Amino acid sequence: MDRGEMIVPKEEMERQARFAREVRLLPHRPQSYHVVTYGCQMNAHDSEKIAGMLEEMGMVPSARREDADFVIFNTCCVRENAERRALGNVTWLKEVRKQKPDMVIAVCGCMIQEPGMAEIILRQYRFVDLAFGTSNMHKLPEMLYETLNSGKQNVNVEDRDVIAEDLPVRRLRQDAAYVTIMYGCDNFCSYCIVPYVRGRERSREPDTILREVENLAASGVKEIMLLGQNVNSYGKGLPGNPSFAELLKRLDGTGIPRIRFMTSHPKDLSDDLIGVMAQGKNILPQFHLPVQSGNNEILKKMNRHYTREQYLDRVEKLRAAIPGIGLSTDIIVSFPGETEAQFEDTMNLVNEVRYDSAFTFVYSPRTGTKAAAMKELIPEEVSSERIGRLIALQESLQKETLKRFIGQEEEILVEGMSKRSNLAVSGKGRHAVSVTVEGDEQDIGQILKCRITGLKNNTLIGERI
Ligand code: SAM
Ligand code: SF4
Numbered sequence: 001m002d003r004g005e006m007i008v009p010k011e012e013m014e015r016q017a018r019f020a021r022e023v024r025l026l027p028h029r030p031q032s033y034h035v036v037t038y039g040c041q042m043n044a045h046d047s048e049k050i051a052g053m054l055e056e057m058g059m060v061p062s063a064r065r066e067d068a069d070f071v072i073f074n075t076c077c078v079r080e081n082a083e084r085r086a087l088g089n090v091t092w093l094k095e096v097r098k099q100k101p102d103m104v105i106a107v108c109g110c111m112i113q114e115p116g117m118a119e120i121i122l123r124q125y126r127f128v129d130l131a132f133g134t135s136n137m138h139k140l141p142e143m144l145y146e147t148l149n150s151g152k153q154n155v156n157v158e159d160r161d162v163i164a165e166d167l168p169v170r171r172l173r174q175d176a177a178y179v180t181i182m183y184g185c186d187n188f189c190s191y192c193i194v195p196y197v198r199g200r201e202r203s204r205e206p207d208t209i210l211r212e213v214e215n216l217a218a219s220g221v222k223e224i225m226l227l228g229q230n231v232n233s234y235g236k237g238l239p240g241n242p243s244f245a246e247l248l249k250r251l252d253g254t255g256i257p258r259i260r261f262m263t264s265h266p267k268d269l270s271d272d273l274i275g276v277m278a279q280g281k282n283i284l285p286q287f288h289l290p291v292q293s294g295n296n297e298i299l300k301k302m303n304r305h306y307t308r309e310q311y312l313d314r315v316e317k318l319r320a321a322i323p324g325i326g327l328s329t330d331i332i333v334s335f336p337g338e339t340e341a342q343f344e345d346t347m348n349l350v351n352e353v354r355y356d357s358a359f360t361f362v363y364s365p366r367t368g369t370k371a372a373a374m375k376e377l378i379p380e381e382v383s384s385e386r387i388g389r390l391i392a393l394q395e396s397l398q399k400e401t402l403k404r405f406i407g408q409e410e411e412i413l414v415e416g417m418s419k420r421s422n423l424a425v426s427g428k429g430r431h432a433v434s435v436t437v438e439g440d441e442q443d444i445g446q447i448l449k450c451r452i453t454g455l456k457n458n459t460l461i462g463e464r465i
Helices: 010-025 041-056 080-099 117-124 137-150 194-198 206-218 244-252 271-279 296-301 308-321 340-353 380-405
Strands: 032-037 070-075 104-109 130-132 154-156 176-180 223-227 258-262 286-288 326-333 357-362 409-417 424-428 434-438 447-456 459-464
Touching: 010 041, 010 137, 032 041, 041 070, 041 104, 041 137, 041 176, 041 223, 070 080, 080 104, 104 137, 117 154, 130 137, 137 154, 176 206, 206 244, 223 244, 244 258, 244 271, 271 308, 296 340, 308 326, 308 340, 326 340, 326 380, 340 380, 357 380, 380 447, 409 434, 409 459, 434 447
Parallel strands: 032 070, 070 104, 104 130, 130 154, 176 223, 223 258, 286 326, 326 357, 434 459
Antiparallel strands: 409 424, 409 447, 424 434, 447 459
């Protein structure tokens, strides 16, 4: 698609802003909203935009979904259980609405973009008032206006790959912000549904991203998380093909105190990027590098385009350039045909790398992906035994890796009061590890310097300096 066609025109965004004002004037419009979010940071950020649009329509947030006039489920379909959970919760709300007949229910996000799902909503979930996919989220004001006026079920799915700039955002945190730098994915890992529901890879203009980050810095935001399914391939299709390393270097110059990013695909992790990180001022020493499997044959069947050896080489380069860097990963257990020996290769890799944290998943077949057609599904009892072993290994290694922080200084951005004590606060250190330190509510949103004195349940304990 031509880049000009991809970016939603200003006139269309203004038209949507007019619909938002029209909804605000409707006498029977919902007064309050609640957004339920499933899945990744991308979805969390989409929910912030949905909340921003709903507030433009005059609604105020409601803490509990059962009290809200408008409830919207922003769904995920990466694994079957995420999908099942979302549909179960949507059905539960049908019962709540019997006591609150004016409640408006909407379902949006990746799951709606799945082939066949729109028909399922139309036929089996007739009580859902509005459903829409990821590519027409910016049209929420118009869609809601139509729904409220017609009283009919409104299901909208488009397959266009768009970039919608300047949507209002209601951030979950005042001190930290998500910044999407690219949408979609072109990698087609054989197990993954994301390229089918989020569309082709498309990057935002570097100048637009830079302006957004400068504005965030000026408004007092202390940390940004740059988002993309594969941030390392940022820039494809943009004039001059700017790289992610170049973008990161420019953003480092804005003076925003802390910069994180995710996710990185090992095949595209360049030496340039490692160099920019090593010389950066405010780029945090932390890297999320999903490995998925430690076995070359499985990696090939997953269509990951790197070998175990190449992955380990990237890890070594990162550690040499940024000593003490915090590493985390994603791992899939029981990909079709995975033998015990192949699983052992993953265990050995985890043992070798020693991550600060790992997200572990049992393979979940997704209709339409290449792996869904692969035979040799691993029996459930084998999968749960394997994932149990992997989690136990990671937990025991983590206790050791985190000890390297004891005696060191860390800077934490305080997220909230500690769950265990009302005399302590907690937040993430520069290496993305949680730290608890003495403090009170006034510290929330502040960067605190502390010295790490101990470790309890994979949380570091600090002392203020
Ligand atoms: N783009 C990112 C990447 O490549 O790492 C993350 C995409 S996905 C939302 C997050 C993680 O979910 C993946 O890294 C993978 O480990 C896991 N995942 C994706 N599809 C899966 C499936 N079908 N079954 C189990 N886990 C899956
Ligand atoms: Fe899915 Fe692979 Fe794209 Fe990540 S890189 S979103 S795992 S297809």
